[in-house]
Amino acid sequence: MLDPDASQTAHEAQAEQHRRDLGALAEQCQRHGIEIESILERLRTFDIAVPSWALGTGGTRFGRFPIDGEPRDVYEKLEDIAVIHRLTRATPRVSLHIPWDEPDDPKALKAHAAQLGLGFDAVNSNTFQDQPGQRVSYKFGSFCHTDAAVRDQAVAHTLHVMEVGRKLGSESITVWLADGSNYPGQMHLRRSFERTLACLERVYAALPEGWRLFTEHKPCEPAFYATVVADWGSSLMLAQALGERAACLVDLGHHLPNTNVELVVARLIAVGRLGGFHFNDAKYGDDDLTAGSIKPFQLFLIMNELVDAARELGPAFAPAHMIDQSHNLKDPIEALLMTVDNLQRAYAKALLVDRDALDHHQEANDVVMAERTLREAYETDVRPLVAALRERQGGALDPVAAFRASGYRQRTARARGRTGYAPPQSL
Ligand code: RM4
Ligand code: MN
Ligand code: MN
Numbered sequence: 001m002l003d004p005d006a007s008q009t010a011h012e013a014q015a016e017q018h019r020r021d022l023g024a025l026a027e028q029c030q031r032h033g034i035e036i037e038s039i040l041e042r043l044r045t046f047d048i049a050v051p052s053w054a055l056g057t058g059g060t061r062f063g064r065f066p067i068d069g070e071p072r073d074v075y076e077k078l079e080d081i082a083v084i085h086r087l088t089r090a091t092p093r094v095s096l097h098i099p100w101d102e103p104d105d106p107k108a109l110k111a112h113a114a115q116l117g118l119g120f121d122a123v124n125s126n127t128f129q130d131q132p133g134q135r136v137s138y139k140f141g142s143f144c145h146t147d148a149a150v151r152d153q154a155v156a157h158t159l160h161v162m163e164v165g166r167k168l169g170s171e172s173i174t175v176w177l178a179d180g181s182n183y184p185g186q187m188h189l190r191r192s193f194e195r196t197l198a199c200l201e202r203v204y205a206a207l208p209e210g211w212r213l214f215t216e217h218k219p220c221e222p223a224f225y226a227t228v229v230a231d232w233g234s235s236l237m238l239a240q241a242l243g244e245r246a247a248c249l250v251d252l253g254h255h256l257p258n259t260n261v262e263l264v265v266a267r268l269i270a271v272g273r274l275g276g277f278h279f280n281d282a283k284y285g286d287d288d289l290t291a292g293s294i295k296p297f298q299l300f301l302i303m304n305e306l307v308d309a310a311r312e313l314g315p316a317f318a319p320a321h322m323i324d325q326s327h328n329l330k331d332p333i334e335a336l337l338m339t340v341d342n343l344q345r346a347y348a349k350a351l352l353v354d355r356d357a358l359d360h361h362q363e364a365n366d367v368v369m370a371e372r373t374l375r376e377a378y379e380t381d382v383r384p385l386v387a388a389l390r391e392r393q394g395g396a397l398d399p400v401a402a403f404r405a406s407g408y409r410q411r412t413a414r415a416r417g418r419t420g421y422a423p424p425q426s427l
Contacts, residue, residue, distance in 0.1 A: 179227070
């Protein structure tokens with residue numbers, strides 16, 4: 001829209017429509033004895049960290065199709081994350097991957113982030129790829145390797161990542177290991193796990209004060225026969241063996257088909273070892289799609305466990321909310337705006353669950369009313385609520401529309417360079 005008057009009128013019409021939708025939702029909630037203001041207050045505390053590796057176009061092993069104006073370095077990635085934070089007011093932190101986004105000067109990066117209103121969440125190590133100049137190879141594993149020299153190198157890298165994180169103001173590290181084997185007999189199943197634990201013990205011993213260590217499991221890929229930390233049971237064994245400051249990270253894409261992920265979450269909460277999440281969505285494997293795009297009901301049920309736990313455990317219960325996605329087709333900024341919106345919607349719906357009623361129906365074994373209680377919340381259209389939260393904090397009513405209207409992508413295309421594919425900008 002080029003005519004400023006017309007654009008102003010459209011904006012006012014949108015704002016008016018929003019006010020009416022919010023009013024209708026408030027009325028609907030009130031009928032159920034729920035005050036929308038208290039829901040908004042709790043939703044405001046649900047913030048989300050954006051991974052540094054999600055801002056460029058992702059790829060598969062078959063190819064990558066970059067778009068115009070992609071960030072060229074970690075500084076530009078932070079600028080893109082700041083745009084997401086400005087529009088959503090919900091992503092104040094960055095989760096940095098090292099070495100992919102290793103800063104030359106951590107102090108300078110921290111200052112740049114602070115200027116953009118950003119801080120740092122968990123740092124992520126990488127012992128799944130060999131780096132130029134590296135002494136020994138991770139081809140047959142890192143922490144699980146039979147050769148002590150490889151294990152030492154992997155531990156030294158992980159300590160280095162913590163050192164960078166400390167300079168940035170991070171307070172946790174996520175360790176995901178690709179270690180595993182492709183063929184039966186290749187790797188000693190028990191000893192490889194013992195070696196992994198021994199390396200993690202060295203990492204744990206070096207944790208800076210106040211830090212936490214997250215172990216992230218994954219059933220397969222790149223190892224196709226036996227992954228060392230394949231499931232939440234293995235991850236929990238590690239965390240429990242390490243100590244109080246170790247906890248498990250649940251990546252929503254790291255489960256075998258049909259796994260009940262909300263049950264995994266509930267179990268980890270029960271033993272006090274839910275460290276946090278890598279939010280994404282998947283149809284088949286570790287697809288790294290937009291959170292809530294494929295299985296929105298599962299996402300709601302996971303959030304339901306979080307809200308339920310928060311009710312019992314209070315502020316001490318604070319799992320890290322991080323995203324881990326790869327954007328092969330969408331403009332990464334738009335994909336992340338959708339992600340944040342979907343996460344907030346799922347959390348808002350979980351906040352609407354009538355917990356006393358649910359408790360009552362569960363105790364009475366009233367299957368139908370218990371299920372209906374959950375569905376009542378799940379089927380409530382909370383879009384006006386999430387939009388209101390953004391608007392009140394100075395964000396956008398419709399972040400994707402505001403992003404397109406801002407011309408940001410065209411500006412970055414001019415400044416950062418073109419690849420020949422300009423993502424759609426029309427509304
Ligand atoms: C893994 C895992 C890690 C992520 C890497 C890139 O599958 O999800 O969290 O850092 O991918
Ligand atoms: Mn992950
Ligand atoms: Mn993954």
